[in-house]
């Protein structure tokens with residue numbers, strides 16, 4: 001359901017019902033909206049909205065230089081690459097922080113023009129050690145999404161354990177070890193359906209078929225508990241103690257406090273970092289509520305955004321995210337954020353797609 005409100009400059013802004021409900025007690029521009037402002041077919045409003053400023057929410061994971069050592073093949077952005085991309089983004093768009101994004105989407109303020117918001121998933125130590133100082137130099141404020149249960153208990157995110165196992169063993173040996181583990185537990189039948197499916201190739205289009213198959217099997221096919229136990233066992237056998245690795249691999253609560261004090265935003269990325277589409281409604285709600293509670297207890301009670309582990313969220317998952325108290329939910333669906341988008345299904349663009357996307361944006365030079 002859509003409603004519109006007239007802004008001080010006479011233009012109209014379109015709101016989803018969700019935003020109207022969230023802001024109706026405070027936002028005078030919404031109180032003043034009259035029924036005749038509504039656009040029944042939405043067409044003029046949509047046209048106006050397409051011409052309005054929009055925001056590119058950019059998603060990063062690893063930001064590190066790994067030129068030597070066993071983990072050198074982990075895919076990520078180098079420190080120089082990150083600086084270069086910031087240069088390009090700042091040349092083309094205006095950096096904004098998350099409160100500015102919220103304020104714009106509520107109709108309380110306008111964007112200065114097409115903008116970008118930096119987001120960082122998974123609470124990696126890279127974000128405190130590499131990203132934070134660079135953003136401080138440039139006066140840019142980002143959003144850092146953390147999986148709270150893993151942070152509290154100092155456990156590794158399964159996706160990162162898989163990255164490390166692939167680096168240490170190579171895909172062929174890793175695949176054989178996985179199948180051998182399943183055979184020993186008499187669970188080989190669980191891996192029968194995975195080979196060569198279209199879904200596998202689509203989900204990991206950037207990977208070799210062998211790596212895609214093993215990632216898909218471990219995160220999307222095996223029952224969550226079995227997948228986790230398998231990865232934990234192989235990690236301990238071939239890499240080491242996950243608590244010791246977690247200490248080094250992830251930032252800590254003190255880092256997050258420091259970053260919040262400097263004006264950055266800390267958001268939720270689930271409690272356990274499980275894919276929600278593989279969980280029951282009850283499990284989804286419990287995970288999001290725990291995440292919200294952990295953030296509240298350690299960092300304080302304030303509005304926060306959320307990013308869905310593994311990226312996607314259907315309508316039910318998005319509604320549970322809202323019920324857990326998160327103001328926005330970010331997916332990994334590619335696209336710009338617009339003022340009228342559903343608050344809990346916002347698009348993002350992976351760092352690897354940013355350069356190509358920006359080449360298509362005309363750069364307007366200043367005449368002065």
Ligand SMILES: [Zn+2]
Pocket residue numbers: 121122269273309310
């Ligand atoms: Zn993640």
